[in-house]
Amino acid sequence: MKKFLEITLGILTAIGGFVDIGDIVANAESGARFHMSLAWVVIVGVVGIIVYAEMSGRVAALSGRAVFDLVRERLGPRVALTNLLASYFINFLTLTAEIAGVSLALQLASSVNYLLWIPLVAFLVWFVIWRVKFETMERIFGILGLVLIVFVVVVWRLGDWHTLSATALHPSIPKGEGIPTYFFFAIALFGAAMTPYEVFFFSSGAVEEHWTRTDLMVNRANVYIGFALGGILSLALMASADLVLSPGGISVSHLSQVTLPAALTIGKLGVAVTIVGFFAATFGAALETALSAGYTVSQFFGWQWGTFVKRVEAPRFHAVVILSVIMAAMVGLTTIDPIKVTEYSIVLSAAALPLTYFPILVIANDPDYVGEKTNSKFLNVIAFSYLVLLVIVALATIPLMIATKGGS
């Protein structure tokens, strides 16, 4: 019974925790501009994160070691340092975007400008990491994020399956949009679904929660069911933008526009629930990215890390977390457009994907780490195909970014 409860809680947390500011922006913007023509990318991205998160969770449960720890061991200090710098930078952009996202959600609720919220949000992010138990914070924000199901309700109420399936099943590029822009948005969606911090956090979280062989079931349930259902939330965001924003010619440049579908179909309550969902999803992701900053740096240098040890035993880990949060808040306060930061963070994530996922694939095949639980041939075929795809995406990202001037 206890195990069942644990698995259910894990799944709910994974669903709610799946969506972050990157998913919100990328899905709503794609839906508004391309209808459901990019829905297939969300599915490809979700399957990809499922395949690789399962491997990273399995490696963590069986070897007790998290992703970045292994990156250094297997790629050597020099390549791993390049990897660390790229990963840290992108994770930092994501952290900045999430903190701004929480502040934007608070602005929607309070009408107080988001810039005034940033310092408070940054403080809260640090405070929660400092004070709250890992499992508790993961569950609170994961499960609160579940209220984003409101978007599924919105799509259900609108019920225009004909319009949605028309472009979802026969993707086409709307008039006025170019092919490069279409692919640029495809990469943004892909990057949002497969953001590297998800596996840094997932595998480090498994170590934080002392996963062992007996937790392999929890790992699979979280990933296969939780992430898959999380992907449905992403698609619902896209669909609601297609049905409501697209006919009005609204392209997403502010978070408030993403609440419109709920406002129009459910009313004030819908908006309120959406804002709570945005707050939970972005705050949860801010915690995850702040922790990931500490995880990656500490694991590279071999410092004690984690919230499972006494704070005094992991001073450098906590220092990296605090400094990253402060710097992210400072960048956020420069009045830089939070939506733009989000877009850049997910697109650059896409460019760095092979760096994160390649070592995971190697280790998940190595009996020294996972014993007899190495990848099956079938899994390797899928995982290797994804690796090829990741490399192609990575190579295409920067040229597409320049060619489309950032998708505008």
Next chain:
Amino acid sequence: MRLSDFLQAEVLDDNDVSIGRVQDVRLIQDGPVIGTWGAAFSIEGLIVSKRGVGARLGFHRSNVKGPLPLKALFEWIFRDARLVEWERIRSIEEGRIRFRGTYEDLKAPDPLSG
């Protein structure tokens, strides 16, 4: 001297021709027993190759089975790798190791079983 001092040292043959750098060190546990710790290790030899990236990925071990395209790729990249047996080592200076013989005298390293 630490084992890590060997890594990346340049390896020269009888004619002072470089055959690459030390990518890995092979140990065998065949020494005298030390307390409860077990038998001591001794060095079997140095794995030398001109190519460095990916030497630590583990694809040279026979129990690492896949993914096949990656295994094939890295085995191809390291096809020049040779085992310089410890008995051949003539001198060790900082960052430079000389051995008796030439590249042609050396064997490719056996794939490790585990």
